[in-house]
Amino acid sequence: MSLIKVHVQAAIAALQFLTRFPIPVEVPFEKPVLTRSVYYFPIAGAAIGLCLAAGSWALPYILPAWPSAVVLLAIWIGLSGGLHLDGWMDTADGVLSHRSRERMLEIMKDSRVGAMGVIAAVLLLMLKASLLAWLMSEEFKGNVSLVSILLISAVWSRTWMGVAIAGWKPARPNEGIGQLFHGVRLSNALGSVVLALTISLSTLIINGANIVEITIIAASFIIVxxxxxxxxxxxxxxKLGGLTGDTYGAMNEAVELALLTAAVIGIRLLG
Structure with a gap:
């Protein structure tokens, strides 16, 4: 199999794994493809971000800010099939149970959602919806566009998942997603970071940011x-002796929330 073919399959695998876009191409979900797919995680984020950008532009013509935000958040969740939100809830159920390491991992494998998972999901969704509502309101007068905020948030949250896969060992190396992505190298994650930075800078330039704004915004997003x-x-x-597929999803949600929060705080302080 040629290297080009493997990378094309890896890009398709990243989109099929992290999104629910209908891509009618079969690729082997095997280690050689999946380990390289980490490089293309930002592409999946960019595809989701573009859809969110379109929604954020169209919805205010139909609905007020808060209903628009709720609909946009539903689209956001739907575009990933709720994959990361599920990981957020499972991680909350396990880690916040304060049990032994083995018991926490068992709880996270359970398909049922407990009280801590529900509470964590409700708080997450309320915070995201409220931040989106402010960004879609008439009060938002930031120099950076909502398009840039949404796209860059979706890109960097998925980029971090690749970094986490490469940087920390799996808690269950012979099970689940940890097994599929075992062997991801730091070079794959670094390539993902470079791609994410390229997408972010291109987005800011296209949306009219100047060099000072680009530098500040890009640095802020990376630091957060x-x-x-x-x-x-x-x-x-x-807590767990490693990371799992659920924790990768939880971190995706946390990074998205942190980036949205940072954007709102920054705009309000500088606005």
Missing amino acids: TLITGGGMSIWLNR
Whole structure:
């Protein structure tokens, strides 16, 4: 199999794994393809971000800010099939149970959602919806466009998942997603970071940001991603002895929320 073919399959696998876009192409979900698919995680984020950008532009013509935000959030969840939200809930159920490491991992494997998972999901969705509502309101007068915020948030949250896969060992190396992605190298994650940075800078330039704004915004998004994702990775690794597919999804949700929050805070302070 040629290297070009493997990378094309890897890009398709990233989209099929992380999104619900109908891509009628069969690719082998095997280690050689999946380990390289990490490089293309930002592409999946960009595809989701573009759809959200279109929704954020169209919805205010039909609905007020809050209903628009709720619909946009539903689209956001639907585009990933609820994959990351499920990981957020399972991680909350397991880690916040304060049981032994083995018991926490067992709880996370259970398909049923417990009280902590529900509470965590409700708080997450309320926070995201409220942030989106402000960004879609007439009060929002930031220099950076909502299109840029949505697209960059979706890109960097998925990029961090690749970094976490490469940077921390799996808690269950012979089971689930940890097994499929075992062997992801740091070079795959670094390639993903470079691609994410390229997409982010291109987005800001297209949306009219100047060099100072581009530098500040790009640096801020990277720092927030590192602090949020890195902090969660260290904490979860300490609690679970490694990371799991659920924790990758949880970190995606946390980074998205952190980036939206940082954008709102930054705009309000500088506005």
